[in-house]
Amino acid sequence: MTQPAERINKLPGYLFAEVDRKVREAVSRGVDVIRLGIGDPDQPTPDFLIAKMQEEAAKPRNHSYPPDDGLPQFREAVARYYETRHGVSLDPEEEVAPLLGSKEGIAHISACYVNPGDVNLVPDPAYPVYGIGTMFAGGRALAMPLKEERGFYPDFDAIDRADLKKAKLLFLNYPNNPTGAVATPEFFQEAVDFAKEHDLIICHDAAYTEVTFDGGRPLSILEAAGAKEVCVEFGSLSKPFNMTGWRLGYAVGNRKAVGLLRRYKSNIDSGIFKAIQYTGVEAFTHEGTPAFLDSLRAMYRGRRDVVVKELKDLGWDLQPPRGTFYIWAPVPPGHTSESFVSRVLEAAGVVLTPGRGFGLYGEGYFRIALTVGEERLGEAFRPLKEAGIAYPS
């Protein structure tokens, strides 16, 4: 029997398999399960984008292969968005690459830079794709712990100097999944200066850039001085426009990095349906977009406030996150992240994500996704209270 490749065998086991099994069991018992696990928006794509898609999908000229480098109109719309939103000027010809969702570019960037034995610096806890892309390219992911006492920023001084010499890529993600931390301009500048000093390319995952609260302006790492020399930023239409299923994102920034990614991709995929790219142009340029994004932020802020209040009532000492639609909180003493998530599911029918699923340093935490309405979120806490689940003082 032909054996699978090592890279497939090295993929981590599915940590949520046990939780999934329990969810199925609860559903079959008739439990009204409340799913706060996966970060998939519950709201539909806005009507003005559906209308645009319907119009573009009907045009025969959109039914053929798209250009490998993406539609110039889409690249130009991304560049204009960066100019108006972030004051960053991008050359749409060479500094923008459309992606089949940001995950695709994040997974493939390592193949463009990493040789066997090279190291990538990867935050922990984190979206698992940074480490998996590194491994697929034959590299080693070196964890940079994100600790609460450091505001969930990595400590660059703590990175082993021998590993640093072998390092190629530095992954960052703010607003951060799963911790909800947002970056300051000072932190982004520190990261850019560090990357220059140590000859690294920063891969900044900006999937949640538009989801910030409390006056926090959405920031791009490309706003930092000299950033384009060392940074490529990955953006997504998934979360700001409730378009997770459409698969549309982009990579912007360093010309060389964007060029390598385009070259790599042109050999393994054949681009994004033109009608979807035109819909992306509409998302960036429609007059209704700023109001839509404001309402999206208001919705998640409202949900965040409900959950933070409920958790505080149960004894958790928690700062409301300033970005993303996640709440990251410690499990009560005596629990692992998985045992706590199982207990909550069994006692209350509420699905959470165990922090361990995001890395070793995620142990001791759980994540709540704010992907159901305020009323339903409130309902999730009633059975928790009845079951006596709390954070002891």
Ligand SMILES: Cc1ncc(COP(=O)(O)O)c(C=O)c1O
């Ligand atoms: C931190 C982070 N980055 C990237 C993505 C991928 O988003 P997409 O591929 O839909 O653009 C996600 C999705 O959940 C995410 O949480």
